[in-house]
Amino acid sequence: MTNIAFIGLGIMGAPMSVHLQRGGFAVTGYDLSPHAADRLVEAGGRAAGSLAEAVAEADVVAIMVPDSPDVEAVLSGPQGVLALVRPGTLIIDFSSIRPDVTQALAAQVQAAGCRLLDAPVSGGQPGAEQAILSIMVGGRPDDFEAARPIFDLVGRTIVLVGPNGAGQTVKAANQLIVAANIEALAEALVFLEAYGVDLAAAVEVLGGGLAGSAVLNQKAAKMTSRDFQPGFRIDLHHKDMGIVQAAARQAGLALPLGSLVAQLVAAVKAQGDGQLDHSALFRGVQRLCGLPTAD
């Protein structure tokens, strides 16, 4: 049986690890937070007390942590995964990080005789819970095929988009689109509320035309009901918009909408809403318009 070490059991990692365990893999989970592994253990998996214990018998190491330095900390250094695992180990990084960091890590992974796929996901908590994530994969085709059975247990739309880093580049584009679509929806709903339009009716008819989107389906009700529980936190989307901005600058591009949205996400974080779902961009629009938020 294939042993998977799953590092990072948060909102996304926890349900993903459970799907892999239930799907027939032997999953050992590790997270800095002690109770993060509870769901995995209930599903028959194991909880490790340390990174070293987690990866001791791993054939595959899956990683789902917040940011570029977190992935670097997991993989690199004398206590890192690359110093602990057997050559040939397949490392699947589901985290959303900087494409250039992924490329640098890929070189380290190769030097250690291991294999890396960057495999950031989209679909949020519902996508992780329902195992219908969209997975944008960068790496070698043979490694992609080897990881297929794992991807199939957590995702629905699974595409190899290029070499290492390409998955992260597509994820950056994804986050630009998602943030812009959320902000546009937030402004539209504030506008409709100001005019006293029946919001449920409006959302229904908007969803049926060219304004329809996954964002509208998942976020409109959160905005109209003022339920901003994450979901996907503003803090993390702020981090992702930083990745988009840096990568755009590196490529010599000017992306006006992306830049404005990055600023609007930064504003909502600055206003203290970093722990809320990214649909809280709605609260930023309310504040900008001098409207009361639902605190």
Place this chain on the structure above:
Amino acid sequence: MTNIAFIGLGIMGAPMSVHLQRGGFAVTGYDLSPHAADRLVEAGGRAAGSLAEAVAEADVVAIMVPDSPDVEAVLSGPQGVLALVRPGTLIIDFSSIRPDVTQALAAQVQAAGCRLLDAPVSGGQPGAEQAILSIMVGGRPDDFEAARPIFDLVGRTIVLVGPNGAGQTVKAANQLIVAANIEALAEALVFLEAYGVDLAAAVEVLGGGLAGSAVLNQKAAKMTSRDFQPGFRIDLHHKDMGIVQAAARQAGLALPLGSLVAQLVAAVKAQGDGQLDHSALFRGVQRLCGLPTAD
């Protein structure tokens, strides 16, 4: 049999009139352009040589023209529809115009003893051709029910959102969302092209997650193949963004993304692309980034 006069047989009006004729109504079409009625006539409808001839026996007058002054010209004045039709005539305005103009026209329509529904649509040319438009209706519930058989022949998502003007307000919100989603997609695709990512693979995986949208489904291929045939013209979306901006200002709102997108649409129009599909926002991003367009 119910007689429908259909005024305005352009990209949207022509297929809509054909669906109504085929659905069992007796449709008489009128358009300033002489050959605009050809498809309707082929489908068994009639072409009128004047507005007066078109509405002479009409029980229902349907209007699908570009802008607020066009609707005013059709309805008002000594040569207008309201001077020509019987009291009780139901007027369905499918055009996208200013909500305050709709409200002013509603008062005129009522004074003439007629009934008005504002019924702007979303879904574009494919939606009109396939009779799957989203229709956002403002007016009285009994008039809405009376118009149901007509709406059902051209639309799929058909919702009464409030009194006269509310349909136009929702359409304004729709156009804000659509323009923002198109611009975000355009910036994302320029970004991915700059990084040499496999665009077909990227679009597939983006469409499966939270970045998925009707805009992505309908417009990504137009951008990647540089096919900017309308569809829905930049000129008309520019007009609609003016409606959004004016209505937001009237309500005392600040909508930063909506304002930026309005400017970016204005730029693409200023650059000479007004006759292209609104997916030509992609060309605006290319120009902004100093990249060659496909002229």
